[in-house]
Amino acid sequence: MIKNQPTFFQNQNNTEIDLTNLIQSDGVFIGINTDDFIVKYVSQNFFNIFNFDILEKSASLLFSQNNLIKLNNYVSNKRIKTVNSRIILSLELKFNDNIYKIPCNLFFSENILCIEFSSQFMINTFIFDDLNFQDMLNYVKNYTGSLKELTNNICQYISETTGFERTFYCDFLPDEHGFIRACYSNKLESLLNHHFPVSDIPMQLREVLIKNRFRLISRIDSKEVTIEGCSKELDLSFSFYRNMSPIHLQYLKNLGVTSLATYSVVLEGRLQGIFGSHSITKKYIPITILEKIQILVEEYSRKLFFCKYKKIKKNQIDFNNKLDNFIQIFEKVECNLEKIPENVFNALNEVFNTHYIFYRYNNRFEKNMKVPLEFADNILEYVNNIQNKNLIISDKLSNLSFKFEKWAKSVASGMILIKLNEDASSFIVLLRKEYIQTIKWAGSLDNCDFDNNTVGLNNSFKTWYQEVLNKCKPWLTIEYETAHYLKNKLHYIQSNNFLKLKNLNKSLSTQIFQNELLFSKIHQGIKNTYSILNTIFNLNINNHSNNDENINKFLLHENKLSSIDAKYYFENLSEKIISLVKENFYENIKINLEIEKNTTLKINQTLKISLIFHEFILISIKYSKESSVNKIISVNWSEKSNQIYFSLNDNTNLDYELINLDSKINVDFDLIRYLINQLNGTGVWNKKNGLSLKIVFEDKKNKLISNKLLI
Known part of the structure; x- marks a missing residue:
């Protein structure tokens, strides 16, 4: 087995190798200020080759005029980012009254144009x-x-x-x-x-x-050559x-x-x-x-x-149906792993070439797991200690924790784990068995000698062989990428499902709130309406639960089995409503009645008609722009061709911007909609010249023409 890297190697890994002021003696380095084309840096070997010092002198001493134009164009283009960070360019260098065309490496280090070329340029053939x-x-x-x-x-x-x-x-x-x-x-x-x-x-x-x-x-x-003129190390990445x-x-x-x-x-x-x-x-x-x-x-x-x-595309085609089937079912069951059939889970083993699969959902491991519970608990313990990592892939579990070493031969040595949430309450694990293999290495750190932080790699690159245990067959690149694809898909579905549930909860909360308001209004409206009906029928009603029974007894006593005179009903109803409005809203209103003679109102309609009348007036008061002593409510009741027409009109100036008759959610109008529907009628609203409501009922057996409310 290969030991951990010694400290010397670890220090090498932390070295800023691109920051230096040294180059190889096989190269020549010149650093030119891009503002004035004065040479600011030059390697020490420049003088030995060219026999003159160019530091702090003009670059024109070394390059021809045409070359200076080339360099200036490169600098200008670099400033507007239209050239690469490094280019190879042939430049003409003046030396011993001769012109040498030399391939040069050009790049930038901060505001310095760096030019490099071979120190062997005169003998290179x-x-x-x-x-x-x-x-x-x-x-x-x-x-x-x-x-x-x-x-x-x-x-x-x-x-x-x-x-x-x-x-x-x-x-x-x-x-x-x-x-x-x-x-x-x-x-x-x-x-x-x-x-x-x-x-x-x-x-x-x-x-x-x-x-x-x-x-x-x-x-x-x-040999290493120092770059003259440097007060600090240069970035020589290029x-x-x-x-x-x-x-x-x-x-x-x-x-x-x-x-x-x-x-x-x-x-x-x-x-x-x-x-x-x-x-x-x-x-x-x-x-x-x-x-x-x-x-x-x-x-x-x-x-x-x-x-x-x-290859990825071919693999996706080969396993597309199985992978997509899992993803589709995951979405269909709203991310509930417990509802996914076992055969669908097992299909993932074929996709990833694994031997076992198990899951944890809502802090519960699946029933009938194919792996020991202790092993699953070890996985859970490890996952709980890993933060901000939703995909874990390992071909050697014992590297993650020593606890997995005992399971390497009997259960698994490698895994792909997909976390479905940060708290690790839900995740999917795919497991791969141990794969014993022999690897041929070129060199071993075991053969390194370290003395006073000086490295001597004695024969470290002679071929040697290593038997690898407790490790699964290496994961292929395609398997890595497929795991990332699956993880991203599942997280995307989870995110959409969360938003869907969030919107549903918001909708339900709104609906509950609207219903509570509606029931509150119904309760208050019924209370007021029973008070009105009590006056109309001259009943002494104290127990609301028996109101319908008391009204029926009264009508039987008066030999009025199914209807009441419409004019008598609306006159008494109007008188009581005027009194209630004055008492509760401190406003005076006038109600004009146009009730066709000899028309009647069915007894089982009286409560609902009273509530409609009551709610219409409350809406009129609520949406008035200002209190008015001239508020007039017009009521019309008539019969024609086995149909009953009931209309209500308000003459006052209303704030129509607050009234949305097209909205399906409006508590102020919901109760009236509900009552019209209960009466099997059709209602039409209009907000021109005041607010108006026209309702049509079919008189025959109290059935309606349409149960559609046209609002």
Whole structure:
């Protein structure tokens, strides 16, 4: 087993490797102030090569006028962000009365234009076949075969073009350790199928490799050269000749190589892998050639991206029905895991190639779990200690907690866990069994010697084999992404369901409140109306629960079995209502009656008609813009063609902005709507020239024409 990284390595991981004022002696560095084109920084080796000091002098001493125009245009375009952070540009340098056209690396560090070029520019005679490069680029663009074969062919092309004895492709797996998927080797041992620890390329170095995608170390014995004029370390993230860390140099020495070139493969902002070249001799490859190889690698990255999502799409098609079926049922049962059938849960095992699945819902584990309760409790204990992490994927549970080691062989070694809420009261767990495997490593930190914080990696890169226990079969990238997709879908459905419940609760609360108001109004209206009817029929009614019975007894005694004279009824009703309004609202109103002679009112209608009359007047008073002594309510009751017409009109100036007759929720009108419906009538409101209500009843057996209330 690999031990934890020693402190020295941990310190290396925390080093700001892009901040420095040192470069390799194989490069020359010049820093120019972009405001006045005065040279502010220069590497010490500049004087040895050009035999004059350019620090604090004009850049025109080194570059031709045409070049100065080029540089000025680059600076101007950079300020408006129309050029890349780093470019390769051929510049003409004046030296010993000669003009040398030299490929240079240009980038910015704050307001300083940084220019780098090879210190070997006078002796570099590298030959590059452009036609062969174009053929290779077209081959990569149009290739449709095996990705493994393509990767091997790119490795071979890079080695043959640059003269490096070994070129490999190292893929960074989801756990970030490196795996050599392809290797072309001539005179050097092949690294094919080797695994490399995460510490070999620390995370902060990977961030630099994403920005600075190709680099050359011509010789590991290159001396460090100080950049003159620096009062602080510069940001050399885009530098081609930035100095190397001591641990990196020792790393290369233990590999037995003299020079190294790297080309980054970046997918969606992540360092997916690198093409690396090793040589046992010094290599001075022009930066323009390395740039072309990086173009080839970028095309490979696009091909990799396409293959990756082609594979994802194929996987989604293969498992689409099962995954979508689970998602649809989850939505259908309103996120209640207990209502999802067992076979639907088990289908997720096929999607993720897992062996067991169980869930916890509302702080209860599922019944009939396939895993021991103690194991499930260990999972719960771990999840409760994890904050702000809704998806947990591990191929070695014992790394999460020592408690899982006892379950590695009998239950599972790896899991995918999807939390459905922050308090971990509900989650889904997919489990994968142990997968015993043997891994071939290139180097072990166990073989490192550390003396006074000085590293000596003795034979650490000799091949060795490790038997891996307590670990499941590694999760594939497609499985990671499918888990993220499922998690996002379930959370989205939960969010929608929560909003739906929230809106439903709000609607129910509003409805309850409206009903309470309505019942309150009905209660008060009935109380007033019974008081009115008591006067009309001259009854002594104290017990409201027997009101209908008392009225019926009175009518039987008077031999009026089913109806009452309409005029008599409305006259008495109006007199009582006028008295109530004056008593409660301190207003005087006048009621004009137009009651057709010899018309009657059915006894079972009297209470509801009285309530309608009563509520109409209350509405009239409530929505009046001002109190008025001239308020007149007109009442009309007539019969025609077996139909009864009942209308109420208000002549006063009402605040119509407050009256919404189209609203389905209005407590002031709800009671009247309800009563008209109870009488099986049709009501029509109008708010022109005062408020009016016209109601039509069918006289035959007291049945109505329509139960639709036209409001």
